[in-house]
Amino acid sequence: MKRVLQQYFFSKQRMEIFFLKDCVQGFQGEVRIVKPGFFEKNLFPMALAYQNLPGYRRRLLPNLDEEKLENKIQRRKDIKLFQQKIAGIHLEFVRPPKFSNPNLLKDPIDDKLIIEEVQQRFKLQVTKNHLLSMFNKITTYGQFTLQIENFYSPELQDYTTFQITVVTKKPIMKVQKLIDEVATKDEQNKDENKEKQDQKVVKQGKEKEKEIQK
Numbered sequence: 001m002k003r004v005l006q007q008y009f010f011s012k013q014r015m016e017i018f019f020l021k022d023c024v025q026g027f028q029g030e031v032r033i034v035k036p037g038f039f040e041k042n043l044f045p046m047a048l049a050y051q052n053l054p055g056y057r058r059r060l061l062p063n064l065d066e067e068k069l070e071n072k073i074q075r076r077k078d079i080k081l082f083q084q085k086i087a088g089i090h091l092e093f094v095r096p097p098k099f100s101n102p103n104l105l106k107d108p109i110d111d112k113l114i115i116e117e118v119q120q121r122f123k124l125q126v127t128k129n130h131l132l133s134m135f136n137k138i139t140t141y142g143q144f145t146l147q148i149e150n151f152y153s154p155e156l157q158d159y160t161t162f163q164i165t166v167v168t169k170k171p172i173m174k175v176q177k178l179i180d181e182v183a184t185k186d187e188q189n190k191d192e193n194k195e196k197q198d199q200k201v202v203k204q205g206k207e208k209e210k211e212i213q214k
Contacts, residue, residue, distance in 0.1 A: 015039060016052040020060065023048050027072050029057065029064040075155075082155035085124070086148075089164040091117050094171050097141075105168060108137035114146070114166060126151065141168045 015036050019026040025043070026032055031052055034043070043049035050056060057064075091114060098104040111134045118126045126148055133147040144166045150159050 017043065017049045018052045018057045018061075019043075019049045020047060025049075027069060027076075029061050029066070029069045030073060031057070075157075078155040082153055085122060086160075086162040089118065089122055089162075090167070091121075091164065092167045092169065094169050096171055103140060105139055105141070108139045109166065109168060110137045114164075118148075118164065124151070138166065138168060141170060143167050 013035070014033050016031060016033055017039055018031045019028055021028050025048070032049075034049075039049065039051070050060060093109055093113075095105045095107055095109070098106050111128055111131050114134070115126050115128065115131060118124050130148045130151050131146065132149055138144060146164050146166060147161060148164060149161050151161065152159050
């Protein structure tokens with residue numbers, strides 16, 4: 001058997017296997033594609049998996065519950081998607097500064113606004129009870145890390161805790177717009193001044209011509 005496997009390894013870069021029991025790499029009966037070297041060194045010697053040859057899966061796992069296996073695989077996918085979702089929660093708020101103090105937000109960010117953003121954008125039913133780490137409103141510019149605590153995830157079928165990032169910024173676009181408007185006005189003034197200067201030179205030239213004719 002070992003000789004047959006080695007012949008297969010050297011002729012293929014990938015191989016199809018099925019797991020004989022639940023392990024870190026997969027569930028009992030689950031069919032996966034792996035590298036032959038990984039199968040030979042890690043799975044086969046420990047009797048964790050077998051090459052998916054015709055009829056071998058049913059012969060070695062006669063009592064396998066296919067429906068239960070599909071549910072376990074689907075739950076693993078759901079967990080992975082949920083973990084990806086909570087790992088990338090980044091909220092950005094653009095707020096104008098206070099007139100009296102440009103380092104402070106004119107309209108502070110409270111927990112209600114953050115909860116609404118998380119619910120709408122990430123479809124997570126977060127409530128005020130989950131956002132206990134936010135003691136006060138966010139009144140300054142910068143980056144803040146908040147903790148969502150004791151959140152029940154249907155995907156995990158358990159309670160979990162994760163972090164979200166909140167960033168507050170000044171409305172740069174408006175400032176840039178003002179800069180552009182000032183620059184445009186300067187260019188217009190330059191053009192107007194140049195035109196007036198040209199008209200003045202032309203006028204002086206005509207007056208000199210009249211004096212010569214006299």
